[in-house]
Amino acid sequence: MARCISIETARQEAITEAVAVLSRGLPVAVPTETVYGLAADATDPAAITRIYETKGRPRFNPLICHMADLQMAERYAVFDPVSLRLAERFWPGPLTLVLPLKAGSGIHTLATAGLDTVGVRVPQGFAGDLIRAFGHPLAAPSANSSGKISPTTARHVLDDLGGRIELVLDGGPCRVGVESTIVRVEPDRLRLLRPGGIAVEALEEVSGLPVERPAGAAAAIEAPGMLASHYAPNAAMQLEARRIAAGDALIRFAGASVAGEESARLVLDLSPGGDLAEAAANLFDYMKKADASGAAHIAVTPVPNRGLGEAINDRLKRAAAPRES
Ligand code: TXA
Ligand code: MG
Incomplete structure (x- = not known):
């Protein structure tokens, strides 16, 4: 069973232990403001492989790469002016930008599922501090078995993945509770790949561009993770x-x-x-x-x-x- 450390009562221990596990190329369950993530070193192919194995996730489904701040994100991805404005306004926060990957920057192609773009997000609070301490971006999908409902408490993670991972960090219930909004900026519009914790109305206001919503099959190809039967309960x-x-x-x-x-x-x-x-x-x-x-x-x-x-x-x-x- 995974060890569980509270970030409220033992924040420094949580960071030290998590960095140790991540450095061994293993994933750690980490609280973010949206949902709990299953985080591993985005530059280490063996670590990324462990994420896919632990979740039972198809490898054509790329992972979001989490950064400590905008400066760190700029080392790995190319920002157009509108993406930059959105990042400055909404980071740290529940917004993921799909951006061109900087060639040779170090993010492994397993994390991007071979795409020439990368989904980048700067999470609020503890997760950002952990990334800063670790020094590498963290690839982190939601910390649940593929196809199941995303976890918003440490208990949810332990019940699902507790037998398959070493460490869960407990940050209490997630404040936002749904995953990040994913968008891709195009010259004349924003393409919404997944609605989430930042309202579409706010993106329209800050970017000054209209938002195009996903249309069925087309969206499934663009954001391959968005399979129709995600979040399946038994009932x-x-x-x-x-x-x-x-x-x-x-x-x-x-x-x-x-x-x-x-x-x-x-x-x-x-x-x-x-x-x-x-x-x-x-x-x-x-x-x-x-x-x-x-x-x-x-x-x-x-x-x-x-x-x-x-x-x-x-x-x-x-x-x-x-x-x-
Ligand atoms: O709030 C969140 O975003 C949470 C927390 C842990 O940060 N993460 C999360 O990750 O929801 P995940 O793996 O469950 O969902 C990531 C989605 C996938 O549907 C994937 O298709 C899409 O992001 N994605 C990632 N990189 C992409 C890219 N380069 N192009 C298009 N879609 C991408
Ligand atoms: Mg998920």
């Missing part, structure tokens, strides 16, 4: 639910009620007061709780599709999509 998801059957689980938003809810097995409200940021922070934990309740179906009431609601609806749709097994 069947029923979105926009108006009624539920006895024994089903209900996840609602802002107190919305549905017919039959008095015989639900479990009722959870993402945000009784209708706050989308609070709803995003609760989403994955509530999906896991509803799934663990043993309900055959998880019914979900509608969530407004603005701000962080866009990321919430994206993850719910993926969880409800037909399984690719």
Whole structure:
């Protein structure tokens, strides 16, 4: 079983131990403001291979490379003026920019799955300090088995990957709770590859460019990780639910009620007061709780599709999509 160190009570020990494990070419589960990441040295092919093996992740799916700050990111990726403006405004934070990779910079081609671009992000708080102490960028997908719901607590990570990794750092529940927004800047628009913790409206405002949303299959090729049946719970998801059957689980938003809810097995409200940021922070934990309740179906009431609601609806749709097994 993995060792678990709290970054609240033993921050320096957490950094020292994590650097030691990373230096041996092994992955460490690290809290970020979005979700927990399974982090390893982005310049070490053996370390990156361990990430793919631990998650059971297909190798055509590139990893986000995490940097301590913008200066470090500029050593590995080429910034156009709009990407630079977005980075200056939103880093550290839940924004990933897909940028041309600087040839010979050291990021290994296994991390980028052979693409000539790299997904770069500067995380907030502890993860940034760890990268600074380690000195190399960290490739880090979410710390879950491939296709499962992303972890937002150390407990989630231990339950899923605890038997396969050495070290989990516990930073408490993730503040944002959904993964970073991924965009690629083009001359006349921003291409949204994944909605996430930075609202699309904010990207439009800061860049002055329109955002083009992913259109089905095209997006799957551009961001190969975005397979339809990601985030699969065991229970069947029923979105926009108006009624539920006895024994089903209900996840609602802002107190919305549905017919039959008095015989639900479990009722959870993402945000009784209708706050989308609070709803995003609760989403994955509530999906896991509803799934663990043993309900055959998880019914979900509608969530407004603005701000962080866009990321919430994206993850719910993926969880409800037909399984690719
Ligand atoms: O919030 C987050 O982004 C979390 C935390 C740990 O930072 N990380 C995360 O990583 O969600 P992951 O591996 O679960 O998702 C990375 C996504 C994949 O869907 C992949 O296709 C896309 O980023 N991606 C990475 N590099 C890319 C590139 N060069 N071009 C296009 N898409 C890329
Ligand atoms: Mg993931």
